[in-house]
Amino acid sequence: MLTTLIAVVVAAQAQAGQEPQAVPSETAVQIVEKMLAKYAGARTIAGVVSFVQSAEGRTVKSRTRLQYEKPSKIFLQQVYEGAQRQDGQDRFEFLLVSDGKTFTYDKPAGTHGRPRFVELVKQHDVEQTIQDMYTAERMTLVDRSPLLDVAIGRNQDLRELMGQWANMKVHSIAKLKDRDIEATAIIGSYREDSDSPVSGTFEAYITKDYELVRYVTKYTISRHLISTERIEKPVEVQTTWDSTLKVNAVLDHALFHVGN
Numbered sequence: 001m002l003t004t005l006i007a008v009v010v011a012a013q014a015q016a017g018q019e020p021q022a023v024p025s026e027t028a029v030q031i032v033e034k035m036l037a038k039y040a041g042a043r044t045i046a047g048v049v050s051f052v053q054s055a056e057g058r059t060v061k062s063r064t065r066l067q068y069e070k071p072s073k074i075f076l077q078q079v080y081e082g083a084q085r086q087d088g089q090d091r092f093e094f095l096l097v098s099d100g101k102t103f104t105y106d107k108p109a110g111t112h113g114r115p116r117f118v119e120l121v122k123q124h125d126v127e128q129t130i131q132d133m134y135t136a137e138r139m140t141l142v143d144r145s146p147l148l149d150v151a152i153g154r155n156q157d158l159r160e161l162m163g164q165w166a167n168m169k170v171h172s173i174a175k176l177k178d179r180d181i182e183a184t185a186i187i188g189s190y191r192e193d194s195d196s197p198v199s200g201t202f203e204a205y206i207t208k209d210y211e212l213v214r215y216v217t218k219y220t221i222s223r224h225l226i227s228t229e230r231i232e233k234p235v236e237v238q239t240t241w242d243s244t245l246k247v248n249a250v251l252d253h254a255l256f257h258v259g260n
Contacts, residue, residue, distance in 0.1 A: 026170070026184075027170065028168045028169050028170045028186045028188075031170070031184055031186065031206055031210070032168075032186065032204075032206070034210045035150070035206050035210040035211070035212055036150065036153070036158065037210075038209075038210045038211070038247055039150050039151050039153055039212075039247065040153045042070075042151075042247040042248060043069065043070055043248055044067075044068065044069045044070070044247075044248055044249055044251055045066065045067070045068055045151055045245055045246065045247055045248075045249060046066070046067040046068075046245070046246055046249035046250070046251055046252075047065075047066060047067075047243060047244040047245035047246050047249065048063060048064065048065050048066070048243070048244050048245075049063075049064040049066065049145050049147045049148060049241055049242070049243045049244075049245065050062070050063055050064075050241065050242045050243075051063070051064070051080075051143045051145060051239070051240070051241050052239070052240050053237065053238070053239040053240075054237070054238050054239075055235050055236065055237040055238070056235055058082070059082060060080070060081065060082030061080070061081050061082055062078055062079060062080040062081070062142065062143040063078070063079050064076065064077070064078040064079075064141075064143065064145060064148065065077045065078075066148065066151060066152075066245060067249075067251055067252065067255055067256075068130045068152070069251060069256075070129070070130060071127065071129050071130065072098055072100045072103075072121045072127060072128065072129060072130060072133075073098055073099060073100045073130070073256045074096060074097070074098045074103070074130045074133055074134070074256075075096070075097050075098075075255040075256055076094075076095070076096040076097075076134070076137065076148075077093070077094070077095050077096075078092075078093070078094045078095075078141055078142070078143060079091070079092070079093050080092040080093075080094075080142040080143055092142050094106050094137065094140055094141055094142075095116075096133060096134070096136070096137040097255070097256065097257070097258050097259075098121060098130070098133055098256065098258065099256045099257060099258050100121060100256070101120070101121055101122075102118060102119070102120060102121060102258050103118075103119055103121055103128070103133050103258065104116050104117065104118045104119075104258050104259070105117055105133065105136050105137045105140070106137065106140050107140075108136070108139060108140055117136075118258075130152060131152055131153065131154045134148070134152045134154065135154065138157075145241055146161050146215055146241065147212060147215060147241050147243045147245070149161055150212055151243075151245050160193065163191075163193050163194030164190055164191055164192065164193060164194075164202070165188050165189070165190070165202060166188065166189035166190070166191050166198050167188045167189050168186055168187065168188030168189075168202075168204075169186070169187065169188060170184060170185070170186055171185040171186065171187045171203075172184075172185050173185070174205065176205060176213070176214060179213070179214075179242070181205075181207065181213055182207070182208070183205035183206055183207045183208075183213055183214070184205070184206050184207075184208075185203060185204075185205055186203070186204045186205075186206065187201065187202065187203050187204075188201065188202055189201060189202075190202040190217050190218070190219050192219075199219040199220055199221070200217060200218045200219025200220060200237075201217070201218050201219070202215070202216065202217045202218075203215070203216040203217075204216075211243075211245070211246075211247070212243060212245075213242065213243055213244075214240065214241065214242050214243070215240075215241045215243075216238070216239065216240045216241075217237075217238070217239045218236070218237070218238045218239075219236075219237055220234040220235060220236050220237070221234060221235050221237060222234045222235075
């Protein structure tokens with residue numbers, strides 16, 4: 001049960017820019033369970049996840065377009081801007097595509113070969129699913145978005161996400177002014193993983209139809225300078241993911257074309 005992954009109770013404040021209204025009758029655990037079940041049961045999904053992260057006056061952004069049809073068709077394209085690479089470029093692009101028979105994805109970090117790998121979906125009489133393909137690309141993505149983890153639904157990724165939530169509670173029903181969407185605001189304490197101390201807060205905004213439309217984390221990180229044996233002032237990081245992903249959506253099947 002997903003409830004074994006979630007601990008309850010904590011008080012906090014909702015994100016500025018949301019308009020608090022009534023408190024729903026369901027608990028945070030019940031809402032999150034229904035949200036996860038909805039995505040896990042989806043036959044198709046399509047939409048965009050936008051990412052904005054700010055720290056020390058700098059901002060990086062990404063836009064991830066996702067579309068899939070279970071069991072084995074997927075299109076995942078991510079464009080990430082703001083973080084400078086060693087070659088001086090500040091733009092990354094990643095692409096995973098499967099037409100149900102063949103899938104192609106960017107070369108994983110630390111491996112040799114061509115820039116893009118190509119594999120058969122069915123190997124040794126086993127058909128690889130969209131979760132299997134996502135696993136191949138996930139560690140290559142710069143923005144390993146929690147919203148993608150929820151949408152694609154690997155159990156391991158969901159356990160990692162739940163482990164970051166030290167506790168949680170329903171705050172209110174909030175209207176996201178910039179998107180004209182009404183959603184239940186669930187808030188709690190955030191940590192890097194289940195073995196780490198609490199370092200900040202999180203906010204999850206889930207609609208009455210149990211769609212996760214916004215996820216926000218605010219935390220601090222400390223930097224230890226080995227050369228001087230000195231710990232610098234902690235850095236405050238705020239990250240916001242917004243999602244337009246729709247369950248059982250109408251698809252653009254042309255996106256599943258893998259090319260030559």
